[in-house]
Amino acid sequence: MSPTMDQMREAQRALEAPLFSGLPGDIDVSFEFFPPKNAAMNETLWQSVETLAPLGPRFASVTYGAGGSTRERTHQQVVRIQNEARIPAAAHLTCVEATREEVDEVARHYWDEGIRHIVALRGDAPDGQSQYAPHPGGYANAVELIAGLKRVADFEISVAAYPEVHPDSPDRQADLDNLKAKFDAGATRAITQFFFDPQCFFDFRDRAAAAGIDGEIVPGIMPVLSFAAVRRMSGLCGTAIPPWMEGLFDGLDDRPAARQLVSATIAAELCRRLYAGGVRQFHFYTLNRAELSYAICHMLGLRAKAGR
Numbered sequence: 001m002s003p004t005m006d007q008m009r010e011a012q013r014a015l016e017a018p019l020f021s022g023l024p025g026d027i028d029v030s031f032e033f034f035p036p037k038n039a040a041m042n043e044t045l046w047q048s049v050e051t052l053a054p055l056g057p058r059f060a061s062v063t064y065g066a067g068g069s070t071r072e073r074t075h076q077q078v079v080r081i082q083n084e085a086r087i088p089a090a091a092h093l094t095c096v097e098a099t100r101e102e103v104d105e106v107a108r109h110y111w112d113e114g115i116r117h118i119v120a121l122r123g124d125a126p127d128g129q130s131q132y133a134p135h136p137g138g139y140a141n142a143v144e145l146i147a148g149l150k151r152v153a154d155f156e157i158s159v160a161a162y163p164e165v166h167p168d169s170p171d172r173q174a175d176l177d178n179l180k181a182k183f184d185a186g187a188t189r190a191i192t193q194f195f196f197d198p199q200c201f202f203d204f205r206d207r208a209a210a211a212g213i214d215g216e217i218v219p220g221i222m223p224v225l226s227f228a229a230v231r232r233m234s235g236l237c238g239t240a241i242p243p244w245m246e247g248l249f250d251g252l253d254d255r256p257a258a259r260q261l262v263s264a265t266i267a268a269e270l271c272r273r274l275y276a277g278g279v280r281q282f283h284f285y286t287l288n289r290a291e292l293s294y295a296i297c298h299m300l301g302l303r304a305k306a307g308r
């Protein structure tokens with residue numbers, strides 16, 4: 001019986017060189033962490049930082065809780081990452097439940113501590129509120145926050161971008177207009193919300209260029225530690241989950257090692273396809289776990305730097 005066209009295509013794929021063979025490691029990476037709540041979580045975080053530091057990341061960022069709820073813990077980890085891990089550190093900063101003067105004071109404190117990079121975000125509504133509302137004396141949005149930070153000091157500023165549109169945006173054009181306004185206000189780069197379809201990123205990159213946005217747009221990569229957790233996060237931020245993904249994680253709730261292998265495979269393939277499309281910068285949402293991000297970087301050809 002003659003093979004079908006699908007069978008012939010599959011046979012051709014099977015005969016091609018391994019997907020990750022020969023990659024030169026010519027990528028730049030950055031990592032996001034969140035401030036730990038207790039001593040055990042702090043140990044996990046620092047094991048992850050120390051594991052990833054030898055890869056020579058461009059920077060490591062630390063998130064900021066709603067309403068500044070993790071302000072002190074964020075500050076402690078940002079300074080420690082920069083001073084002890086010798087990684088350029090970036091502090092997340094939001095507009096939520098703070099006056100302009102309070103936000104500016106936090107920014108000045110970071111500058112005095114030697115922190116030169118801020119991830120400037122509008123922020124989400126605090127717990128108990130269904131919609132975001134600006135503080136009466138605060139910055140109304142990320143664009144105002146960026147302009148305010150630039151008045152404080154000449155920070156490097158990263159901002160958020162949404163390939164699948166921010167949930168609060170009325171449409172794609174409004175979302176792109178807002179992103180362009182962030183760059184016009186002084187943003188250095190945009191880091192995307194996580195996504196699972198490389199074409200989604202490529203389409204967004206093309207739309208951004210057509211809208212006159214020429215700043216750096218870095219894909220945010222979320223290795224899946226828990227499919228249930230990613231499904232919840234996706235619902236909040238509007239990220240589409242491909243129909244095939246749930247099937248790959250089915251039955252792995254009690255098999256963490258197997259789940260990690262599946263997760264690394266999915267995320268590495270996403271990054272490899274982005275690489276084939278010209279992407280050379282990647283930002284990993286580590287969830288304070290290093291092994292998945294390290295494995296993906298390794299598969300992309302990145303190796304530990306001498307002396308790290």
